[in-house]
Structure formats: structure tokens, C-alpha cells
Amino acid sequence: MKQTNLFIIIIFSSLLLTACAGKREINDLALVMGVGIDKGSKDGTIKVTAQVSRPGDARGQTGAPTGQSGETTWNVEGEGESIFEAIRNLTAISSRRVFWAHNFIIVINEEVAKEGIGDIIDFFTRNPELRMRTLIALTPDKASEITATITSLEVIPGEALSKLFRYTNISTLAPHTEIKDLLAAYLSDSTEPILARISLEERKIDSLKPEEGAKLKQVELSGAGVFNNDKLVGILQADELQGVILFRDKIDSGVVVVACPKEPKSEISVELNKQKFDVDPIYKNNEVSFNAKLNATVTVVEAGCPFSVSDKELVEKLEKAVEAKLKEDINKSISKIQKEYKSDVLELGKVFQNEYPYEWKTMKKDWANIFSTAEVNLSIHANVESGSLLFQPTISGKEERKEK
Template sequence: MMKKTILFHALLSVVLLLGACSGKREISDLALVMAVGLDKGEKEGTVKVTAQVARPADARGQTGAPSGQSGEPVWTVETEGSSIFEAIRQMSSMSSRRVFWAHNFIIVINEEVAKEGIGDVIDFFTRNPELRMRTWVTVTPEKANEVISTVTSLEVIPGEALAKLFRYTTISNQAPRTVIMDLLSAYLSESTEPLLARVAFETSKIDNKAPDKGAQTKQVVLAGAGIFKGDKLVGTLKPEELRGLVLFREKLDSGVAVVSCPDDPNTPLSVELTNQSFNVKPKYKDGDISYDASFKAHIRVVEAGCSLDLSNKKHVKKLEDNVEKELTSQIKTTVDKIQKDYGADVLELGKVFQNEYPYEWKHYANSWDEVFPTVKINLKVSAKVESGSLLYKPTTSGKKEKKEE
């Protein structure tokens, strides 16, 4: 009896071990997708899917190509179908490996596709069990297949370079940080509308062999944001309009503001915004919804084209006033545009109100798209010069002027 028991457990262990290995996938059998682009197809009602696949043999940074290969670090394939799934399935007929999505960095959607609706995009990519929910999602006015195929920045893989554009967005403020998890959450929300980062081409790269010709090569750059209502793109914001939007959604590390010098309104002065804090509190009285928003930041002078003395209290107060007026204008202009022109709550104000007044929210859940454009936002901005600046006195030439004899 004891021998039978031991034999049974041994056989059970073998079965379990075999079962654990049955679903394994060898990396040599997989086509690892690094980026995917979605454009309108050539035929009416079709979608064009472009997938960028890493070539393991060529992606090691070697300069020479192995026998029979191109030397390019990626293989880019394009298919077309009446649905995303059909187009992707067609890739299997031209790929020697199984298309695998777990390593995908970014999804790029052409704006013409986005204007018609991205509900099918959200549905397909969130149902895909291989796709990470932290995959970046962007829209572009360019052809998506060109964007994901453009060699840019310092990376070998274009898809990786696109993803790394978002690494320092909390400093550059050129685009919001949007992943597919955020897109799905906003799409399913009762109030918040989807917001996606925007990328575009910009001629900025200089050919080292012909630097005298200046910038000649197109590069992919962060270019603001796309605003959605439901699943349709309804408008865009330029990078300079983003401060008033991103503050409501993300924590920023720093920022830049250009104002006029305290004693010379025609000369610009640049300051860095640090230790930024932003708070939004909803108010509800007699059926009216409003919000008190406060923005506080320390400012540090980083470039002054004028004579500026930070030990002069009048100079400091004037500088702080100039910064506060500039930031107030930027934020209000963007908020007004979002409310009046697009009527899409990408500011997440509905969610803030629901969290504070869950019972009252029930009366507005079905009509928030009509209420949102009418709510009042009271903004207060406070900017203080940092006391730790290294330079208090103006940076002036140490050479004495020659006196005329």
C-alpha cells in the first residue's frame, strides 16, 4: 500500500511538471512587437495596421548584417482589414514567427481614425491578454505607419525611442502621460473624457556630415494633446496650452515661464517653477457647482536679459506679480477653451465632485456633459521667489567703461 501511494505521488508530480511546461513559448518562435500604428485603410471602411517587430539578430547594435538579413534593427509589416483583428491575423501569413504583444511600447493612432471613433481600438487592445495596460497611447496628425518607422533620438528601436519621449514629460510639459489603462478608465467613466498625448514630425535633426545645411531630418516630437468626447477626437491642444490642463491631472516636477523684467516690460525674463502644488476643491450650494483651484510654486530666475537685483524687494514683488499674472492667464485660457469649445471634461472635475458629494452626484451623472461647460472655476495663483538663488545681483560685465578724454 505504501509503495502504491509513493508511486501515485511520483506520477502526479510528473504530470504537474509537464503541465507547467506545456504553455511555454520559446523566444525564438516569437515576433516581438515594439510599436503599432493605426491608419485608415485604402478601401472604404478598412483599417491599416502597421506593426514594428524587433529583429533579435540585428537589434544588438552590430553594424554588419548577418547573411540574408537587412541590417535594420526592426522589421515593419503593414496589413489591412475590416477590423483590427482581421488585419493582425493577416500578419501571421507573412511572419515566420508568432506575433507577440507583451513587449509593445506604444500605440499610435492617426487623427482621421480617431475622429471617426476609437471604441474598437480600446476594445481590442484591452481584451488582448498579452498587452500590458501600461502601454503608451498617442494620436498623430501624421501617418501612423511613418511615425512608428522613423528612426529617432538615440535608440536603436524606433518604438522604444517613442516610448522614452514620455520619460521627462513631468519636466517638459509637452504632452500628458497617457497609457491604455488611463484611456480605458476615462472611456468607462460617467464624467471624465479621454485625453491622449499627441506626437508629430518636426525638422530638427542635423546631419553630422553636412552641419552647414542646418536641420534637415524629421524627428518625432511630443506635440500637445488630443481631446476626446466619448470615443471621438473633438479637438487638440498645443504644447503651450497644456499647463492649464496637465495641472488638473498630473503632478509636475518643474516648469518654465517667460515674463517681462520688473523694470523693463520689453525685455523677457525666464524663470523655473519648482515645488509646484495644485489643489481643486468642489463647492455645492443651492444647486450650483463651483470649484476653488489653487496653484502654488517657487520660482527661480534662470535667465535674465535685464538688470535684475533680487535683493531689491520691489524687484522681487514685481517679478512675483508678473509670474502670477502669466500663469493665471495661461491656465484660464486653456480651461475656457476646454469648457466652451470642446465641452469635454478632461479636467476630471466630475470625478472630483463625485468623490466629495457622492449623493448629489446622482442628480448630475446623466447630464454632466451639459453641466460641465457652465461650472465656475475660481483660480488663485501664488508664486514666490526662492530664497536660495545663487545670484542676487545683476550679471554685468566686470570691465570698466573707458572714459573719453
């Protein structure tokens, strides 16, 4: 009995001794916050830029303590014939082990994406340290510049980039795309990948020279890239995305600007709220079509002309104008995706497969051609509501005095 107890104690003691065998000290790790992928300086090579946090300097202070640079990140690049080789070459100049678990975003240059991102998908989905919720985006600029651009609101550029995507369900300027979304679309036999697009634009005003206006570049959302398999085949601008995102994601808000019902030269802006969007597949006479229906509550947020929700005639005209504008914009985007890109980023194949699984088996091999000719019948219903501040027409008191 004593021997048995002694044996049990030895076993448990050995487990305790190995409990910290795989530990990693934070002081030994280079915490990657952002990654940029560009073409290398030589043909057939690729350049990887890693944005590494400098914990000692990332405290928001204006002056650099003794022995520190004051820069919040250390941006370093490596080149190789593959992503893995380029990253391995980073270790030659890094005093710490590159650690990916805290990475916010991966940014890919569009020239790289045109040649194919299959190897990028493969590498980053195999990496056990990388989170599948990591954001991924395209840029027409150098990815190394995007990941190194400092903003005035966030200390870490990688964190600033990730926070741009917090409100994409309101702005609809770009889709919210993560590694898991890209992988799912890439592996799908119907849906094609679509990636958010970000670019550098002169938006920031130098506080020392405000009279010069915006001169410093900042990163902003600027549409999306459409893929066929793993290759970039086209770009959707920000104003073409509202309808596309409806098919893929839930949109909390949107803005539509139309002419005033009684004053065509003036404009009225409305916000779309409580949107409900449904897509129903139809298979008849060996032909595929889709019925898409959008119901949205509309709130007047800016009126460049007198408008009152108590005037039913004005309200009805506004609803019709909003419906016509939305239908025109969405149909234009659908047509561009179907006819020009022939890439099912709208996930219509997934919708059809769920409803007609047997028919899908015979269609999936030729889905790209079927999708490009499938009719999408869009119906839109807008219902105007408004807050208490807009129940009365916004007419100047001076104008009322003149009328008297």
C-alpha cells in the same frame, strides 16, 4: 501503503511532465515594439502597422553581418475590416507568431480617432498579452511613418517613442497617457479621455550635409487630443497644456517667460518648482463651481536684464508678473475646454463626485452641460527663490566701468 505512495509519485511525475507544455520559444516569436493604426486603402477598413524587433540586427553595429539586413526592426502592415482581421492578415507574411507583451506604444492617426476609437480600446484591453502600462498617443501624420522613424539615440524606434514620455512632468509638452488611463476615462461617467499627441518635424541635421541645417524628420511631443466619449473633438497645442496637466497629473517643473520688472522690452525666464495644486468643489444654490489654488516656488533661470533677489521690490513685481501670466494661460485653456470642446478632461466631475456623492447621482446624466458652465475660480501664489549664483545682479563689468 506502498500503493498509496506509488499513486502520489505518479501524480507528481505527471505534473512535471506537463510543466513546459505552454512554453514559447523566443525564436518563434515576432516581438512587437510599436503599433501604428491608420485608415485602410478601402472605405471601412483599417491598417495596422507592426514594428517588430530583429534581435540579430539590434546590437548597435554599423555593418550588417552575413545573412542579416542591418535594420533593427521589421515594419509590416496588414489591412482588414477590424483590428483583429488586420492583425490576422499580418500572420500571412510573418514567419513568427506576433507577440505583444513587449510593445512600447500604440499610435493612432487623428482621422481614425475622429471616427471613434471604441473598437481600439476594446481590442487592446481584451488582449491578455498587452500590458496596461503601454503608452498610447495620437498623430496628425501617418502612424506607420511615426512607428518607423529612426532616431540617433535609440536602436529601436518604439523604445525611442516611449522614452519621449519620460520627462513629460518637466516639459509639459504632452500628457503621459497609457492604456489604463484611456480605459479609466472611457468607462468613467464624468471624465473624458485625453491622449498625448506626437508629430514629425524637421529637427535632425544630416552629419554629411550640416550646412543645410535640419532636414530629416524626427518625432516630437506636440500637445494633446481631447475626446468626447470615444471621438476626437479637438486639439490642445503644447503651449496650452501646462494648466490642463495641473488638474490631472503631478508636475515637477515648468517654465514661464515674462517681461523684466524694470525693462519691459527685455525678458526674464523662471522655473516653477515645488508646485502644490488643489481643487475644491462648491455646491451652492443648485450651482456648481470650483476653487483652484496653485502655490509654486519660482527660480530665476535666465535674466535678460539686471536682477537681484535681494531687491524686494523687483522680487514682488516678478512674482506678480508670473502669477498674472500663469493665470491668463491657465484660464484660456480652461475656457477653451469648457466652451469649445465641452469635454471634462480636467477631471472636475470626479472631484465633485468625491465631495458630493448624493448630488452627483442627479447631475451625472447632464454633466457635460453643467461642466461647460461651471465657474472655475483660480488663484495663484508664486514665491521667488534663487540659487547663490543669482544673488548679485548680472551686470556687465564693462557697463560698470562706463558708469565710473
